[in-house]
Amino acid sequence: MSTTNQTAPKLIAILGGTFDPIHLGHILPAQETAKWLGTQQLHLIPAHIPPHKNSTHANAKQRAKMVSLVCDNSNIFTLDNRELDRQSPSYTVDTLHEIKAEQPSADLFFIMGMDSLLSFTTWHCWQEILSLCNLVVNIRPGYPLLTLEAALAPELKSRLIYDLAKLQHQKTGQIILHESNPVDISSTEIRAKIKANLHYCQYLPKPVYDYIEQHGLYK
Numbered sequence: 001m002s003t004t005n006q007t008a009p010k011l012i013a014i015l016g017g018t019f020d021p022i023h024l025g026h027i028l029p030a031q032e033t034a035k036w037l038g039t040q041q042l043h044l045i046p047a048h049i050p051p052h053k054n055s056t057h058a059n060a061k062q063r064a065k066m067v068s069l070v071c072d073n074s075n076i077f078t079l080d081n082r083e084l085d086r087q088s089p090s091y092t093v094d095t096l097h098e099i100k101a102e103q104p105s106a107d108l109f110f111i112m113g114m115d116s117l118l119s120f121t122t123w124h125c126w127q128e129i130l131s132l133c134n135l136v137v138n139i140r141p142g143y144p145l146l147t148l149e150a151a152l153a154p155e156l157k158s159r160l161i162y163d164l165a166k167l168q169h170q171k172t173g174q175i176i177l178h179e180s181n182p183v184d185i186s187s188t189e190i191r192a193k194i195k196a197n198l199h200y201c202q203y204l205p206k207p208v209y210d211y212i213e214q215h216g217l218y219k
């Protein structure tokens with residue numbers, strides 16, 4: 001797939017997250033995914049009120065600032081602040097409706113890690129999400145493919161695609177598995193390392209590390 005062809009539809013990749021903090025496990029697989037999809041446009045959307053998390057550690061402004069530092073050094077990533085402006089839970093279905101209304105002809109690809117797919121049928125209006133986009137699921141360390149297939153709800157299993165070429169003209173409703181290079185880190189582990197005064201700079205871009213240090217986050 002390529003967006004360089006004038007007739008090809010515009011393709012927008014989207015990675016939503018709590019980003020508490022954003023780390024290389026978000027950034028590197030997302031970069032690989034954008035390249036694989038053939039798009040130069042990837043929206044990073046920090047969730048203001050993550051629907052499935054009880055609370056966040058850094059506030060929304062700080063989490064968005066860390067995402068903006070990543071975008072400053074990238075020609076693919078764009079900080080999309082739209083969820084920060086909503087005072088309700090950051091439902092993905094609302095976000096996708098908004099993007100689709102702004103860019104009706106664009107094909108939307110919502111990126112997630114395998115852990116997110118396993119809980120996807122608990123997401124608000126998950127069927128409607130699938131009517132608005134395709135999902136791209138990055139294999140995540142600790143979530144082997146066989147486990148995913150065994151644990152996945154049948155309504156999702158039937159939508160799995162292992163080969164992007166098989167997508168053809170299906171603009172929505174498919175779940176494409178992508179084997180990006182695994183990056184074995186989570187925000188939870190980074191926060192735990194900071195609390196324990198352990199080294200953590202290798203898991204983050206330098207500007208994000210500097211921001212955390214300057215503001216004394218996650219101590």
Ligand SMILES: Nc1ncnc2c1ncn2[C@@H]1O[C@H](COP(=O)(O)OP(=O)(O)OP(=O)(O)O)[C@@H](O)[C@H]1O
Pocket residue numbers: 016017018019020024025026029111112113114115116138139140141183184185186187188189
């Ligand atoms: N190491 C990783 N590899 C692939 N995908 C990831 C990785 N870390 C996070 N993701 C995906 O990025 C999205 C946003 O994740 P999130 O911001 O919750 O990060 P997290 O590291 O999982 O956070 P936490 O540990 O606080 O739950 C989710 O879809 C998640 O599956």
Ligand SMILES: O=C(O)c1ccc[n+]([C@@H]2O[C@H](COP(=O)([O-])O)[C@@H](O)[C@H]2O)c1
Pocket residue numbers: 015016017018019045047050051052053090091092093116122123124125
């Ligand atoms: O819409 C939902 O019901 C929903 C439920 C869980 C997660 N999400 C979205 O999935 C993304 C990753 O969420 P999280 O909690 O793993 O950071 C983020 O954009 C959330 O808004 C969305």
